[in-house]
Amino acid sequence: MKIGVPTEIKNNENRVAMTPAGVISLKTAGHEVYVQKGAGLGSNFTDEQYVEAGAVMVETAADAWKQEMVMKVKEPLQEEYGYFYEGLILFTYLHLAPEPELTKALIDNKVVAIAYETVQLDNGSLPLLTPMSEVAGRMASQIGAQFLEKSHGGKGILLGSIPGVRRGKVTVIGGGVVGTNAAKIAMGLGADVTIIDLNPERLRQLDDIFGSSINTMMSNPLNIHECLSESDLVVGAVLIPGAKAPKLVTDEMVQSMTKGSVIVDVAIDQGGIFETTDRITTHDNPTYEKHGVLHYAVANMPGAVPRTSTIGLTNVTIPYALQLANKGYRKACLDNLPLMKGINTLDGYVTYEAVAEAHGLEYSDVRSLLEN
Ligand SMILES: NC(=O)C1=CN([C@@H]2O[C@H](COP(=O)(O)OP(=O)(O)OC[C@H]3O[C@@H](n4cnc5c(N)ncnc54)[C@H](O)[C@@H]3O)[C@@H](O)[C@H]2O)C=CC1
Numbered sequence: 001m002k003i004g005v006p007t008e009i010k011n012n013e014n015r016v017a018m019t020p021a022g023v024i025s026l027k028t029a030g031h032e033v034y035v036q037k038g039a040g041l042g043s044n045f046t047d048e049q050y051v052e053a054g055a056v057m058v059e060t061a062a063d064a065w066k067q068e069m070v071m072k073v074k075e076p077l078q079e080e081y082g083y084f085y086e087g088l089i090l091f092t093y094l095h096l097a098p099e100p101e102l103t104k105a106l107i108d109n110k111v112v113a114i115a116y117e118t119v120q121l122d123n124g125s126l127p128l129l130t131p132m133s134e135v136a137g138r139m140a141s142q143i144g145a146q147f148l149e150k151s152h153g154g155k156g157i158l159l160g161s162i163p164g165v166r167r168g169k170v171t172v173i174g175g176g177v178v179g180t181n182a183a184k185i186a187m188g189l190g191a192d193v194t195i196i197d198l199n200p201e202r203l204r205q206l207d208d209i210f211g212s213s214i215n216t217m218m219s220n221p222l223n224i225h226e227c228l229s230e231s232d233l234v235v236g237a238v239l240i241p242g243a244k245a246p247k248l249v250t251d252e253m254v255q256s257m258t259k260g261s262v263i264v265d266v267a268i269d270q271g272g273i274f275e276t277t278d279r280i281t282t283h284d285n286p287t288y289e290k291h292g293v294l295h296y297a298v299a300n301m302p303g304a305v306p307r308t309s310t311i312g313l314t315n316v317t318i319p320y321a322l323q324l325a326n327k328g329y330r331k332a333c334l335d336n337l338p339l340m341k342g343i344n345t346l347d348g349y350v351t352y353e354a355v356a357e358a359h360g361l362e363y364s365d366v367r368s369l370l371e372n
């Protein structure tokens with residue numbers, strides 16, 4: 001199969017969908033990889049390293065996009081929709097639930113759109129989301145601590161504090177991969193951390209992992225409101241796979257937070273869990289203020305640490321890319337149920353139920369389409 005790797009064009013997105021090591025794996029299996037010149041530079045991979053690995057370097061994005069399968073990191077932006085064609089296999093993060101226009105463009109062009117974030121193992125875990133959630137979770141507390149500094153617009157507290165002064169309070173809503181990693185770093189900084197989740201089993205696991213060094217609470221509006229009013233930093237880390245994020249934090253709850261507190265809504269890529277995170281921000285201009293609270297809502301947080309993130313992402317995507325390339329997408333997905341769950345659009349239909357629901361579109365069963 002011929003596989004294209006274009007340069008990412010989202011604001012400050014320096015990751016790339018394939019490392020030279022990934023090129024070697026695909027070449028060894030008999031495939032051709034076409035990498036846009038300079039695509040790896042943001043992650044410190046040079047064109048020479050790709051050539052040495054066996055890639056063909058191409059001049060333009062169009063050259064990379066015309067291959068049979070395109071691997072990317074972020075969802076295509078509007079200026080990339082023109083590259084879509086019928087039967088193109090697009091393997092990338094898509095986050096379609098909050099993206100009606102992208103969903104329409106994929107359907108209209110009959111793209112085989114396989115979303116990293118909905119590939120799901122039998123135990124419910126999301127293997128192609130996990131490493132980036134680990135990065136974003138760890139970054140969330142680091143970034144929150146930074147924006148709590150006065151010079152960055154925050155209330156001027158040190159999360160871990162010093163002897164004789166109260167420690168900062170951090171609430172993490174959603175105790176999955178992002179939430180656990182955010183909690184780890186916040187605890188490491190010395191903060192007083194509470195994790196809120198809806199799943200009692202998950203709360204038990206978190207209690208087993210962290211013991212009495214964190215507080216766990218059941219997710220309900222009363223608990224969320226109470227925790228928020230006392231928190232210096234709140235991290236949004238809830239996910240219902242493929243679906244638009246539920247707005248668990250109301251405008252009124254945000255108003256109850258003290259001035260200069262910070263919200264980091266990591267779940268913004270699925271629409272965000274705060275009523276007040278009504279826009280996506282960028283690494284160039286990452287925060288805005290509402291009700292005196294600083295909001296950080298960057299949808300590609302791992303893009304800020306591209307070397308770590310690119311290697312972490314490609315460690316998990318390449319084995320799936322190999323299956324798609326070796327067998328073709330129909331057989332690869334029919335043979336591998338977790339990969340089949342990644343298909344969000346196929347033959348002009350929406351094949352992921354939560355995405356169809358988010359846009360009021362008809363849902364079509366992916367297996368029936370694949371077996372046709
Ligand atoms: N902004 C960015 O750059 C990035 C964003 N993300 C996003 O972060 C979000 C979280 O991802 P993961 O931690 O990997 O998901 P996950 O599936 O590991 O965890 C989600 C957690 O939310 C919990 N949950 C569901 N409904 C809830 C409710 N009503 N109240 C409280 N908890 C609830 C689940 O029980 C689960 O523990 C996703 O939207 C993901 O796409 C991930 C990486 C980068």
Ligand SMILES: CC(=O)C(=O)O
Pocket residue numbers: 074093117129132133269299300301302303
């Ligand atoms: C998960 C995701 O959207 C990201 O890593 O940018």
